[in-house]
Amino acid sequence: MRRPAGVVSAGVRYRLGVASRAVAAIAGGYGVAALSAALLALCLPPLFGTSRSEAAMTGTLASFLVFAVAVMWVFAARTALRAWSGLAIAAAPMGLLVFLLTRSTGGAA
Amino acid sequence: MKEGFRQSMAWLHTWSGLLVGWVLFMVFMAGTASYFRDEITVWMKPELHGLPQARVPTVQSAEATYAYLQQHAADSPRWFITLPTAREPSASLFWTKPPPPKGAPPVDRRNRVGRAMLDPSTGQASAAARETRGGEFFYRLHFDLHYMPALWARWIVGFCAMFMLVAIFSGIVTHKRIFKDFFTFRPKKGQRSWLDAHNVTAVLALPYHAMITYTGLVTLMFMYMPWGPQAAYKDSGGTQAFFAEAFAGSAREQSKAAGRAAPMAPIAPMLAQASAHWDGADVGRIAVNSPNDANAVVTLRRADGPQLSYEQPTMQFNGVTGALIGTFGDATRPAAETRSVLYGLHIGRFGDPLVRALLFLSGLAGCLMVATGLLLWAVKERQKFARTLKQGGRVSVGLRLVDGLNLGAIAGLPVAMASFFWANRLLPLGVADRGEAEITWFFIAWGATAVLGLLRPTLRMWQAQLALGALLFASLPVLNAFTGPAPLTVSLRSGPSAVAGFDLVALALGLGLASAVWIVERKRRTSAARRAAQAAQTPQAPQQVLVASEQGS
Numbered sequence: 108m109r110r111p112a113g114v115v116s117a118g119v120r121y122r123l124g125v126a127s128r129a130v131a132a133i134a135g136g137y138g139v140a141a142l143s144a145a146l147l148a149l150c151l152p153p154l155f156g157t158s159r160s161e162a163a164m165t166g167t168l169a170s171f172l173v174f175a176v177a178v179m180w181v182f183a184a185r186t187a188l189r190a191w192s193g194l195a196i197a198a199a200p201m202g203l204l205v206f207l208l209t210r211s212t213g214g215a216a
Numbered sequence: 217m218k219e220g221f222r223q224s225m226a227w228l229h230t231w232s233g234l235l236v237g238w239v240l241f242m243v244f245m246a247g248t249a250s251y252f253r254d255e256i257t258v259w260m261k262p263e264l265h266g267l268p269q270a271r272v273p274t275v276q277s278a279e280a281t282y283a284y285l286q287q288h289a290a291d292s293p294r295w296f297i298t299l300p301t302a303r304e305p306s307a308s309l310f311w312t313k314p315p316p317p318k319g320a321p322p323v324d325r326r327n328r329v330g331r332a333m334l335d336p337s338t339g340q341a342s343a344a345a346r347e348t349r350g351g352e353f354f355y356r357l358h359f360d361l362h363y364m365p366a367l368w369a370r371w372i373v374g375f376c377a378m379f380m381l382v383a384i385f386s387g388i389v390t391h392k393r394i395f396k397d398f399f400t401f402r403p404k405k406g407q408r409s410w411l412d413a414h415n416v417t418a419v420l421a422l423p424y425h426a427m428i429t430y431t432g433l434v435t436l437m438f439m440y441m442p443w444g445p446q447a448a449y450k451d452s453g454g455t456q457a458f459f460a461e462a463f464a465g466s467a468r469e470q471s472k473a474a475g476r477a478a479p480m481a482p483i484a485p486m487l488a489q490a491s492a493h494w495d496g497a498d499v500g501r502i503a504v505n506s507p508n509d510a511n512a513v514v515t516l517r518r519a520d521g522p523q524l525s526y527e528q529p530t531m532q533f534n535g536v537t538g539a540l541i542g543t544f545g546d547a548t549r550p551a552a553e554t555r556s557v558l559y560g561l562h563i564g565r566f567g568d569p570l571v572r573a574l575l576f577l578s579g580l581a582g583c584l585m586v587a588t589g590l591l592l593w594a595v596k597e598r599q600k601f602a603r604t605l606k607q608g609g610r611v612s613v614g615l616r617l618v619d620g621l622n623l624g625a626i627a628g629l630p631v632a633m634a635s636f637f638w639a640n641r642l643l644p645l646g647v648a649d650r651g652e653a654e655i656t657w658f659f660i661a662w663g664a665t666a667v668l669g670l671l672r673p674t675l676r677m678w679q680a681q682l683a684l685g686a687l688l689f690a691s692l693p694v695l696n697a698f699t700g701p702a703p704l705t706v707s708l709r710s711g712p713s714a715v716a717g718f719d720l721v722a723l724a725l726g727l728g729l730a731s732a733v734w735i736v737e738r739k740r741r742t743s744a745a746r747r748a749a750q751a752a753q754t755p756q757a758p759q760q761v762l763v764a765s766e767q768g769s
Contacts, residue, residue, distance in 0.1 A: 145447035159449070163462070168434065170443075179225065179382065182386075183225065205447060
């Protein structure tokens with residue numbers, strides 16, 4: 108959300124920053140939470156021998172806390188750009204793992 | 217957003233709280249009322265107040281419901297029976313109607329199901345009672361809203377609840393002195409007092425607020441967050457397969473009808489077997505799939521008990537032979553048990569009346585927390601306009617909007633709720649669709665208060681609406697005395713205790729609202745005194761000053 112200084116006023120920039128963070132918090136936070144739910148549902152059975160329904164339940168229960176923490180991170184980060192990149196750094200490995208696990212094991216982990 | 221972690225969390229707390237505050241206030245009020253939804257429903261059916269309240273044995277109730285359904289819904293694909301409890305003396309029946317034959321015009325969704333309330337001692341529909349949604353209205357309102365598809369409403373409420381969870385977390389982080397703040401109350405100090413009131417109501421019941429918000433999300437979590445089950449069951453049937461595995465034996469599972477008629481096995485032996493299996497606990501609900509069909513399946517569900525967990529074990533029987541098909545939910549697994557405890561905590565049906573009264577008080581604290589938080593925002597924002605106001609200027613459009621919405625939401629909702637109860641007793645009994653008419657009055661009252669609040673967000677308007685709410689609530693016992701057979705003098709001595717409790721709580725709420733009127737009056741006097749002093753100092757434009765400071769909240 109950094110723009111060359113002088114192109115937009117400070118007030119507009121601040122508002123754009125808030126808007127960008129709001130999108131990051133709501134959509135990005137939901138995405139991270141959804142990935143965490145899916146990842147726990149897929150990972151717990153092979154790691155701890157949890158049954159499939161239990162793992163799915165655990166992931167879903169935890170996802171709302173992940174969501175809340177993600178939103179807090181988005182607004183605590185120093186800049187909107189940092190907020191977005193933080194979400195991306197959290198989402199990338201989770202997304203990759205979910206992708207690999209659903210492909211390699213056919214989801215029947 | 218601001219420098220420093222705590223400051224940015226304070227910012228987040230302020231804005232996430234403000235944006236969803238009005239919806240949350242309504243959700244909290246309606247949800248708090250839902251702790252006593254059965255009692256509210258009883259109050260709203262005065263025809264039943266005079267009837268004897270002896271509990272009919274479960275077996276007799278069940279047989280009466282069976283007989284009624286055989287008579288009125290023998291060809292239905294599914295029956296649902298909720299047996300009477302100590303809180304709800306009549307049995308409630310619900311059935312789906314057979315699909316229309318091919319080529320026939322499609323049936324309106326409302327007419328695809330049948331409902332009836334049954335007096336278990338006579339086996340007749342308790343038709344004497346007026347048609348009303350009762351406490352069920354508040355229960356549905358707090359997550360399905362009204363006048364919109366339930367699915368949208370649940371997403372809206374879930375969105376607000378998620379904001380609330382964020383507001384709670386960031387609120388905790390904002391407080392470095394959370395424990396000390398709890399013992400701090402500085403009355404009559406303007407903004408400080410609002411802040412302290414917000415802190416006290418928030419921190420006092422903090423475990424409750426965090427619990428009710430999180431568990432509220434948990435009740436609908438598979439709708440909001442279906443990705444766990446979907447990923448785990450991707451290639452084996454998706455979410456449906458997950459539900460079948462995680463909630464085995466629930467009414468979600470359906471057996472196919474054979475299409476051959478067969479007589480039903482008697483229900484009494486099944487009830488006895490189930491009750492014995494559950495160490496004597498009663499059966500609460502009966503679901504029958506394909507009644508009077510060769511493939512009929514009867515599912516018995518244990519009644520609400522003192523356990524926290526909402527997980528109610530079930531037993532399934534072959535509806536024709538009466539043979540046991542299976543028992544489900546006896547041995548629970550950790551995550552499933554966690555979920556059902558969280559679910560059970562949210563709905564609070566485990567408690568005796570005292571526990572539910574405490575939950576009710578915590579819910580009221582939640583309403584106050586949301587209300588004081590909303591007002592605090594307006595009070596703080598107003599300070600930014602202190603100089604403009606002094607010079608006879610106006611506050612921003614945003615602040616005016618918040619002022620108006622605060623008024624309509626906080627002072628208007630009690631008026632609307634009380635109007636709902638008044639409509640219940642005053643509408644003619646013959647009115648078509650009477651249950652919906654009562655609800656219409658709720659929204660008429662709320663709409664009127666909201667419009668008036670937006671038009672004139674002044675302290676006078678606050679007083680007027682709070683006073684109206686106080687009057688309407690405090691006089692509900694009087695209304696009940698004139699329109700029902702159980703005024704307080706009777707209900708306190710010989711019951712029904714639900715009616716006595718309702719009247720007393722209405723009286724207490726009325727007094728609470730009246731004291732709010734008094735607080736506003738004191739505030740109005742001090743601001744009037746300040747205005748007079750100001751007018752003496754600065755003679756210019758006294759008329760405008762008057763208008764402006766009248767709007768202080």
